[in-house]
Amino acid sequence: MKVMKFGGSSLATAEKFNQVVALIESQQQPLCAVFSAPQGITNDLVVLIELINQQQDLTHQLDLISQQLLTISADCTNLRAEFDVSKSQQQTAGLLDQLRIWAQGCAMIGHCPPKTAAQMLSTGEKFSTLLMATLLRTVHPVTVLDPKLFICTEDDSIEPKVDLVQSTAAFKQKYSALTDLSVMPGFYGASPEGDLITLGRNGSDYSAAVLAVCVAAQACEIWTDVDGIYNVDPRLVAEAQLIEQMSYQEAMELSYFGAKVLHPKTITPLAQHGIQCQIKNTLNPAHPGTLISAETAKQRVVKAISNLSDVAMLNVCGPGMKGMVGMAARVFQAMSEANISVILISQSSSEYSISFCVPGSESQRAIRHLENAFRLELKNGLLEPIACQQNLAIITLIGDRMHQQKGTASRFFSALSHARVNIIAIAQDSSERSISAVVRAKRIDDALVICHQQLFLKKPRIDAFLIGCGTVGRELIQQINKQQNWLQEQNIDLKLVGIANSRQCLLQGDGIDLDDWEAQLQACTEGLSLERLRQFVRDAHLTNPVIIDCTSNQDIAMSYLRYLEANFHVVTANKKANTDRLAYYHQLQAMAAKKQRRFLYETNVGAGLPVIDNLQSLLRAGDELLQFEGILSGSLSFIFGEIHQGLSLSEATLKARDLGYTEPNPAEDLNGLDVARKVLVIAREAGMALELSDIDLQPVVPQALADLTDADEFMAQLPAYDAEFQQLIDRAEDQQQKLRYVAIIQGGQCAVKIQSVAADHPLYEIEAGENALAINTQYYQPKPFIIRGYGAGAAVTAAGLFGDVLRTLSWEQEH
Template identity: 30%
Template sequence: MSSSFVVHKFGGTSVGNVAAMNAVQTIVANLTSDKIAVVVSAMGGKPKVTDLLISLVELAKTKQTQEIQSIIDSIEKKHAEAVAELLPKAVGDEIMAQIRHDLNTLQELLHAISIMRSYNENVTELVSGHGELWSARIMTQVLNHHLQLSGKKERFAFIDSREVLTVEIDPNHGPVVLYEITAAKLRARMEAMKNATHLCITGFICSTNEGVVTTLKRDGSDFSASIFGRVLKAASITIWTDVSGVYSADPRRVPEAKILPQISYQEAMELAYFGAKVIHPKTMAPAVLESIPIFIRNTFDPEHPGTRIYHRRPPSPTNNAKQIVSGFSTIDDLALFNLEGTGMVGVHGVASRLFNALDRIKVNVVLIAQASSERSICFAIPAKNALDAKEAIEAAFFKELHHGLIDTVTYEAPVSIIAAVGDNMSQTPGVCSRFFGALGRAGINILGISQGSSERNISAVVRFEDSGAALRAVHSSFFLADQTISIGIVDSRSKVGEALQNQIFQQAQWLAKKYKLDLRVRAVAHGPNMKLHSTGFDPASLAEAKVQKFDMDQFLDHVHAGHIPYALIVDLSNGPEMVEHYPSWLASNCFIVSSNLHVASTNLSLRKTMDREAKEREVVLDTEACLGMGVPVLSTIQNLLQTGDSITRIETSWSSVMNSLLLEIQNTKSSVATAIQRVISTQFSALSPNDIIDDLTGVASAKKMVLLARELGLKLNVTDAKLDSPIPIPPTQSEPWTIAQVVSYVGEYESAVASYSHSSRPMRMTTTLNATGQGSISIQVHNIDDPMHPFYNLIGAQCGLAVHTDRHAPYPLFLSGTSFASDTTKGLAASSLFSSVLNIARTLG
């Protein structure tokens, strides 16, 4: 076990109620050190005891007696409830007697204030520090009670820090610790307690050298822990709170924020200065002087290792720009001033006069940037001081303003500072490029820039309304994989949609580890509903997510999150209305993977708009899955064209329902109505009735061939195709088809379909694209009796495609695959869509 003290400080939430105090007792009981100092805050919760105590003083001044009594009663009740549950009655009664005595004393003081109708700061300091006295007394006995029950000899000694922690009040810097006096007093106190090795110390409170009770002000309990860590020459200081460490950014604004396992003292100070809820820089000072590591850990998740704050890490030659930045933080509600003019160039004392003017009105300057030409100085201050600062500056430069040597003093408010923090940033190429590039890609306008010579801070000033998007954008650039894709899935609850989601979930971890590809399904839609997730669904969160009414604009905005590098929408729907949104999706920098065959039936004008948007935005509309073959047809055609080959003709056989129907009739000699009923029920039950009609009439084949034709640059529409199917296109009807209506309609063409059953071999529906000239598409059912024909060995729902080119003559390039239309191939259809997503991902980053 360690021969040095370890200091563990527990904040207000850690001692806020019975459950929290029990958690503290368990944590302390599991410590292996033989010297332990526990520092505690006042009981937290809502409201905090310290806040209640402070409010009493002002209430006394205004003589609000009833309110005072109500607060005192609530304070007593809060502590009494904890004592009753945590301690034996005899011990608890003794503590409550002391608390009631203190409350009575406070009431007498408050009564005096109500008579005088005034008070000073010393009174507030005295009253506000009682919460720590009470919680420390309770916690001391809770810890000792457990030690007694465990049969251990050690006992915690209660230390009232007012009796040992001595400070001197500095009007500018607040309480300054007198370490030698404090150490001597603590040493004497511990010797009087037979060199106690277990201490329970009040945080926050202290006394001056004259014995006047005061406090350590903001973050005083953390400061107390650091002070006692230095005085006790502790091996470590652990701050227990309600978060599991220091985050890379505010998790309320950046859902992807991560716990940092370690940061340097200097990085922690920078993050704290720029608003991160870490630990106050002043708190760390005693620990830094003695090189004592500080740990930030979660009382309510004690197994989490938290964040270690320690001395600066040496730069690693292998560190890159992404690895060097530890975190990001912001300061909001600022005003950015600009002082500019030719009369500033080469003039001595301008900066001195400017900042002296601000000093006279006690305004803190947060950021300063000056052009090397000396023509302008910009600086940021709290927005609440903007008007006073403007008047002070105009008064200081009245002469220059009057003679036009300095332009008018201007400022913009509110603005925010986004700060990137990391040791040795100036020694690592690419940090600024990545930081400012992320802001540029997110469309964030930068108002000012500053980088300190300390090498560990880069700051950008942005408009307040842009601060959230800016913070998420820069954080993503450094903490997310370069190939992070936000995915939205339309028609997610179809069988293919569910299969696709499952495949992405199953492969996500492996893809991230193997290829640093981070696929995040953040939005899913089905019919009138949708579900959204800030960081990305997993199976559990998808099942539990709240269902919302589908809103296209909200869906698109969520998928196209500015802080995630890439956005992609997978359209599994089969309606023309969704295709109408493609231009706006592409214009929003969204990639599209579509299996919606209606994309082929769009007019040429709309298709040109899609292609133009895709080209301008450098995104992709991938329609490979529309062909339903499971092999890369479109990319194969593009490879042929790009290598200089010439395609003269394309033949396909991909009417799965019709080809299966013809095979069924050939094998069973049953009626057409019976055959189609059996084919649908056994193979294509997942297809909609409308999709079945499109397949049987050849319309679906025509749409697919139009996609290939347009890939070749031919200006063909579905209406240009010559359809020669035994089942003609039915008249348009207002209501969707039913399966019964499909069977009945097909049965009407018994003789036409049955005539194909007399062939020695099963007939097939084929589609031919003549790619010469302006091109033409023809669809027909015929007998494939030539053994050399590429479709000769196809059976039923199998698909085939033959590409005739100059270089491949006299034999075509032949591709064959399994149809996606059948019930057994939904996983294959999902795999094809997943492959398209991965193909796009390979082009990114």
């Protein structure tokens, strides 16, 4: 024997009724089928009762319900040849006539009594069962079971519990012999007084479970519109995974803490009698669904993450709590008398306070009952006023085997920390089958996403916003696109979710198609703003947003502080921020530390060369910078290499410009300011309190030339300086030396100037276009620590940015 229960979404139209009929007929008999009301009908009946209690006109609502049910019945006419449409319409009309009589009677007395409300609310289930019986009888004999005759509840509360022993005995007495196919309306039973009573939320599932016990079924199938139970709400997390098998206890915990597919009351009778439960999809009947039994799947320690929204937390505390026997009992007795369900309890070890969660809609009533129960203690100051926090949610880890795995709770709380979610309260049972945290409701979606990523996908995510679509920005986009397969192999989810130029900003939460980003960006009408990005991050529930600045824009650089404060990581090739006022430099470092965000700028010095990272590593190890000499400009390195190959300064500069090595105006290279900014970054990293104006900057060319802002004018006047510069070249070569444009740190001072170096100098053998740094520290002396390589060009700069972006991964990957 098997029991099949079909939900309202499976019975929304005549066509779906016919699909259910086909499903039932395809099963091996004997079996019993339990039906919910057609989708939306119960809600419409609730509205009808509310209208009665508000003493409003009922005509439209009654007509709406009638139209829906009569339409479904009439639409079944052509679905099955032997369908008795006349009988079906007559039965439906009878149900609707009775509904109108109840509604009009209640309207006359101005309210709807609970017993009458129960009769009215069960109309949809009765309709579904009568219609289904008529459809099935075209081929099979069918017994219609009346749950009011045998489902016996222990009380008449809103969520009554069924007496399984009494119900089983009543069933055997009423239905000693059944046909191979039986049908039954769900959702209701009989009160201790024998009146019809509804069974509460998911009452039809509960009815099916009770029926399964009464008929000693081997299995109970719950048919709905999803393939089964997921390890997290698939409406909130796109990567949610189906759970193939779970234990009764896991299912009860999952349903208790918010899963909509099941109710804990459904699982309890099945677990008590060892009846398997299968969650299946009427739209995809071939799918195996989720099996709930005494066994659990062994593959995963954490089985699921559930969330319960609209929760309030009450706190009963005060000196009168300390050592007073029975205080907790009195707190929860008050909740019991108020018929309020307590969801979660957390008590301080000092016994000073008891915190517990209740449904948000019940919070004010809970406060009133507590104030009444403890009125004397409150009056005499033994208790503080009852505190209540609203707009909370509970996120819970569930799994039978969590107690066998060390560190599960630690990983859970670490994930919440990475999601930047503040934990208000914690609760955990002794078996560690469930671990719950109370958080603010507005952060629950972020908490679910990051917990699922860390505990199930184990796939860190980076949500990158790229600003600046020039040479470096384009190259970085190309590199990210090219490396997607490698990133997937490394189990890293890196998506460009934003691309902005000076006028437009393209945003896509699931990642931009990088094969077509330019056309998409051009179609955008809005520009970049921090507030727009912040709203986008909230709406898309991004948990690891990263700003990548590929510009040299001063305004953007001066926005880093606000980006960090808004919980963005910042990765930049733009030197303007780190070389602005020293106070701003320190503010950026402090804000990054405060917000636990990464502020990364390896490409500020040496493009893709690991300069900053190596220097920081030495300083963290207790080293101290003694002296620094470096060639920090790839363009000037190329120019100075060419002049020793026989070209004049102007010829070498023209060649470098034509090859794209310099700025559009080469004066911006030869004035040395870019090198000065780079050496200032190094000095500040080493702890020197210097401003840009403190650097002894000697440009390659006379200051009058260096100050020219027109590129053509600069190139036209540069040859006039060739002869004077040639004298510097000749003097160096006469001494078997070479000219280098060098940044120097020594004795707490910085200088940028032309320097003649001998063959034994670390910078002598540098190839044209290379960057090189010679770092003398306490650990590296007298021989310096050398970093050398090509440090100019879009490819190496983009690669350096790419490396920094990967350093923003929100947690260490497991190996």
